[in-house]
Amino acid sequence: MPRQARQTRPQLVCILADTSGSMAGEKARAATQGIREMLMECQARGPAGAERSYFQLLLITFDTAAAIEPLADMMPVRKIDPDRIEITGQGSCTNITAALHLALQRLRPYMDGLQQHPERAEHPLPLVILFSDGEHNDGPPPQSVADEIKALTLDGAPVAIAVAGVAIGAQRPDEKTLGAIASSECYFPITRAPDLTRFISSVGSSGASRPRDIAMAIKHLEI
Numbered sequence: 001m002p003r004q005a006r007q008t009r010p011q012l013v014c015i016l017a018d019t020s021g022s023m024a025g026e027k028a029r030a031a032t033q034g035i036r037e038m039l040m041e042c043q044a045r046g047p048a049g050a051e052r053s054y055f056q057l058l059l060i061t062f063d064t065a066a067a068i069e070p071l072a073d074m075m076p077v078r079k080i081d082p083d084r085i086e087i088t089g090q091g092s093c094t095n096i097t098a099a100l101h102l103a104l105q106r107l108r109p110y111m112d113g114l115q116q117h118p119e120r121a122e123h124p125l126p127l128v129i130l131f132s133d134g135e136h137n138d139g140p141p142p143q144s145v146a147d148e149i150k151a152l153t154l155d156g157a158p159v160a161i162a163v164a165g166v167a168i169g170a171q172r173p174d175e176k177t178l179g180a181i182a183s184s185e186c187y188f189p190i191t192r193a194p195d196l197t198r199f200i201s202s203v204g205s206s207g208a209s210r211p212r213d214i215a216m217a218i219k220h221l222e223i
């Protein structure tokens with residue numbers, strides 16, 4: 001039976017957003033729009049009612065350090081005002097490891113809880129989305145932490161990470177590192193700001209649990 005989000009088994013979407021200084025301007029605006037559109041799409045799913053969200057959002061921003069957005073700390077999407085979400089590029093360095101560590105701290109107990117969920121066989125796995133436009137240049141290498149996240153499983157199925165490398169303007173992402181962080185076929189190069197918006201909104205609201213389904217959602221963007 002496919003894993004599908006429902007009000008009794010909402011999917012957790014974890015967005016790890018690069019807010020280093022190089023993201024300022026159109027990239028930050030595109031990311032903001034993508035998260036807002038994703039929230040509105042997810043809010044439209046399912047029966048009416050604030051308590052009947054099919055999705056939850058964990059939003060982590062990172063530059064030199066990582067922080068959880070208080071408005072979106074594993075919050076049901078219908079309790080989040082999309083207009084209050086804003087991504088800026090006001091940080092300095094790019095510490096991807098810090099963001100992954102923070103996500104892992106939230107995901108470990110969450111996954112432990114899913115093991116006991118009464119609808120465990122149908123419950124969607126969390127989906128992790130990361131986007132960055134630069135090199136990881138602060139903190140230890142991120143690969144081992146990414147591997148720990150992808151090693152979290154439910155009935156043998158792993159948590160998936162979808163990654164966008166944002167190559168807009170002069171700044172270029174470290175595609176080798178970002179590609180290694182991503183699950184198989186789940187790395188996506190971005191060369192236009194509207195495509196970043198589409199990546200976040202479409203993949204984040206796809207409801208996909210498996211890497212291959214995420215890969216299909218990425219391919220269907222037709223960019």
